[in-house]
Amino acid sequence: MNNNRQQRHKGLVIALHANFYQVRLCKEDLNEELNGVNELLCTARTRLSQKGERIYVGDQVEIEAIDWKEKRAIVVAIAPRLGILKRPMVANCTKLVIVISLMQPAVDANQLSRFLLSAETTDLPIDIAFSKSDLVDFSLAEQWQKRVERWGYNSFLVSSLNNVGIEQLRHSLDDSPISVICGPSGVGKTSLINSLIPSLDLKVGAVSGRLQRGRHTTRHVQLFPIGNGGMIADTPGFNRPTLPKDPRKLGWLFPEIRSAFIEKPCRFRNCLHQNELGCTVGTNWDRYTFYTQSLESLLSPH
Numbered sequence: 075m076n077n078n079r080q081q082r083h084k085g086l087v088i089a090l091h092a093n094f095y096q097v098r099l100c101k102e103d104l105n106e107e108l109n110g111v112n113e114l115l116c117t118a119r120t121r122l123s124q125k126g127e128r129i130y131v132g133d134q135v136e137i138e139a140i141d142w143k144e145k146r147a148i149v150v151a152i153a154p155r156l157g158i159l160k161r162p163m164v165a166n167c168t169k170l171v172i173v174i175s176l177m178q179p180a181v182d183a184n185q186l187s188r189f190l191l192s193a194e195t196t197d198l199p200i201d202i203a204f205s206k207s208d209l210v211d212f213s214l215a216e217q218w219q220k221r222v223e224r225w226g227y228n229s230f231l232v233s234s235l236n237n238v239g240i241e242q243l244r245h246s247l248d249d250s251p252i253s254v255i256c257g258p259s260g261v262g263k264t265s266l267i268n269s270l271i272p273s274l275d276l277k278v279g280a281v282s283g284r285l286q287r288g289r290h291t292t293r294h295v296q297l298f299p300i301g302n303g304g305m306i307a308d309t310p311g312f313n314r315p316t317l318p319k320d321p322r323k324l325g326w327l328f329p330e331i332r333s334a335f336i337e338k339p340c341r342f343r344n345c346l347h348q349n350e351l352g353c354t355v356g357t358n359w360d361r362y363t364f365y366t367q368s369l370e371s372l373l374s375p376h
Contacts, residue, residue: 082150083140085114087133087165088297088305093117095129095149097137101303114140114147127152131295131307132165132252159196159254162295162309169199169250171243171306173257173266177209181218187364188317189257190227194327195318199250202229203243205262208236224360226329234265244270248301256309267308271298321346321372330359 085097095116116137118129129135134153141147156166170193174186181204193200202222207215219229230246232239247253247270255263268274297305318324325331325347334355341352348366349357 082136082138084136087129087131087135090131111142111145114145116147116149119148119150130163130165131297164254164295164307167252167254169253171201171203171253171255173203173205173261173263175206175261176204176215177206184364187361191317191327200227202227204229204231205266207231207238208233234262234269240269247304247306250304252305254307254309271300317368321369324369328365331355
């Protein structure tokens with residue numbers, strides 16, 4: 075048997091640092107002879123670069139040429155991926171959690187919907203975490219929960235200040251190998267992660283008083299262990315999610331339209347759900363105006 079093959083170990087890429095990769099060893103490769111080492115700083119074997127193979131956070135990899143004392147190694151192979159998120163760049167993601175603040179800044183239904191449309195293009199399970207729930211009356215927070223439930227989404231009310239909802243959200247992430255935490259800047263994503271993983275002390279930025287937007291405190295994607303084998307990704311915030319380019323695909327990014335269509339398909343397959351003849355979706359739903367405005371912006375010449 076090849077001796078080099080015997081020395082290979084499997085791991086998960088948890089962060090990128092320029093041309094280096096932080097790799098966390100898989101549980102089955104952790105044993106007493108590793109002297110407590112569970113993470114290694116790695117470079118990529120030259121042939122991977124020559125073949126144009128990129129390594130992403132979330133990749134399962136094989137490493138060898140390990141220097142346990144210096145905690146260094148070389149990535150020699152990348153396992154097949156379940157998929158890659160393009161924004162943020164994360165491989166093998168299994169769940170998205172969109173964080174939106176109830177106050178400072180207040181919820182913007184259209185902004186939330188734009189994030190949801192971006193998330194829907196991934197075909198991944200999506201949850202919503204309403205942050206800063208301590209800053210509003212419970213009745214208002216509950217209204218938002220019921221509203222997004224009608225849209226088709228599960229949600230959590232959370233507060234990093236008093237730990238409301240943190241345990242429930244943490245429990246929901248236990249069974250997800252890689253959950254990506256995303257949303258606009260300034261909604262408290264980093265504070266939420268600090269609450270979910272108390273041992274962390276990630277830098278948190280203040281919210282701008284004039285624009286009610288937070289400064290970007292996360293500069294790159296990084297995975298952190300949570301619960302029983304799950305990982306969560308803190309990602310850079312962004313304020314301008316984009317709509318899909320194909321107008322015909324827009325409707326399928328709305329759970330309201332999908333559920334109506336599955337129950338009773340529209341008369342015509344190319345229906346754009348604008349109250350056309352034979353459309354079964356109708357106009358009596360919360361986000362209909364947002365849908366039609368989004369559709370018009372896609373159909374208008376640029």
